[in-house]
Amino acid sequence: MSALAATSMVSVPSVAEPFSPRPCALTRTTAHHSEGLDTWNAAYPRPAGSLDAVMVFLSFPDSHPLTTPAELAADHFPATSRFFQRASYGRFTLRPHPLRQWIRMPRPSTSYAIERDWTVAHRGAYLRDALAAADRHVDFSRYDIVYFVADPDAPGVDSDATKVVNLDRPLRADGTAIRRVVTVFENHPPDRLVLAHETGHVFDLPDLYHRPVDGKGDWDTHVGDWDLMGSQFALAPDLFGWHKWKLGWLDSRQVRCVQEAGPVRLTLEPLGAGPGTPVTGAAGAPSFGLGRGTKLAVVRTGPDSVLAFEARGPVGNDRAACRQGCWCTG
Known part of the structure; x- marks a missing residue:
């Protein structure tokens, strides 16, 4: 008290x-x-009751995966679901549905120029290729959230590029509009709670960290350890009461x-x-x-x-x- x-x-x-x-x-x-x-x-899914998320694991012609989809899924779940279960006081359940196999992309990982500040053209090509490759294996109409998880050992994958991509023009598959995709390029093991942070954006939460203009300085200047949206490494990562x-x-x-x-x-x-x-x-x-x-x-x-x-x-x-x-x- x-x-x-x-x-x-x-x-x-x-x-x-x-x-x-x-x-x-x-x-x-x-x-x-x-x-x-x-x-x-209403452009964002509201985290109430339960939402279903599909995890699609993407491999590339220029690399043979050194991990399995099951290992990468375990990097993020059940930890991400447990975070939201506790944060919501049991009002929200995130249900993951990871694929069991790799989905092969049509082009080498290096061809997409993956980086933190991705160009629209390269990002669009990556998303279109990923959706086309996965659509034969996934009924996207069944899911509220889409995670595209790249092979962490592929030479063109940049672990700093993980982010939510919001689409002005939604992609379409299986009769459903896909307005945003979580693109995951994390190492194995990943940053702690990184997927919970990115999923927060899916629920219309902003970043709370301070990005130094010169690339130096402390990213945690504003909120420190006290909100996941400020730091995915936070010791006290629960969401602020305002966000709850x-x-x-x-x-x-x-x-x-x-x-x-x-x-x-x-x-x-x-x-x-x-x-x-x-x-x-x-x-x-x-x-x-x-x-x-x-x-x-x-x-x-x-x-x-x-x-x-x-x-x-x-x-x-x-x-x-x-x-x-x-x-x-x-």
Whole structure:
């Protein structure tokens, strides 16, 4: 449990529902991965209930794979599914469907010029070839998410190039429109939780890291270890409470919009505590995280800005965290 004092800085319209968090919900804009959450962007699958993801493993004529599809699938699952299961408090299940065989691409890996800042032409050729090669083996209409996983030992594969490709003009296969593809070029073993990070983009979450212009410096300047979208190596990688609210994983009563004119004292339950999760309090005494308490306190600071407060500690996805306390984002 953690205590917090906050002061409301702007007035907001009143609503009929008492204690409704809606006055603090920023309006979604047309920005890519907008942080507004008053409505859901229907162009993205919403992580509720269960979603099915197909993993297609791509080999190339210029390399003989040194790993098996089963080994590469185990690099990412069940770890990725478990991350989302905990982060959503059991509200969302990601179901992987890995192919058992390699799918041979028609051209050498070096012909696609794979790199982090890929050209549109090379990227488009890769996706078209991968889809055409896989379509004989996969009914894409059955899946909500597509992972194209390249042979990590192929000479043209760059492990820094893993990303989600959003398509202005969707690809089509089996009567379904494929609006985005997760292209995986990771080493074996891969970066920790990299697939969970990329899957976060599939759910309309933005990158939270800071990319130095000169290629130097600390990429973790902004959020450090405290959100997967800031670092896939994070010791405390659970998603920020704001993002959990956006994804529909927090009930309205778990979000407190602070509108009082003066100081307010609130009690926040650790963000990582799900139903039935044992939690150790700040004084070292064991308590019991019911998982249904207030997770997020929000102060509206302007028409398009807020301060969001949450309690973090070594529980759930944050179990490796080395400290606990209140975290403020804005």
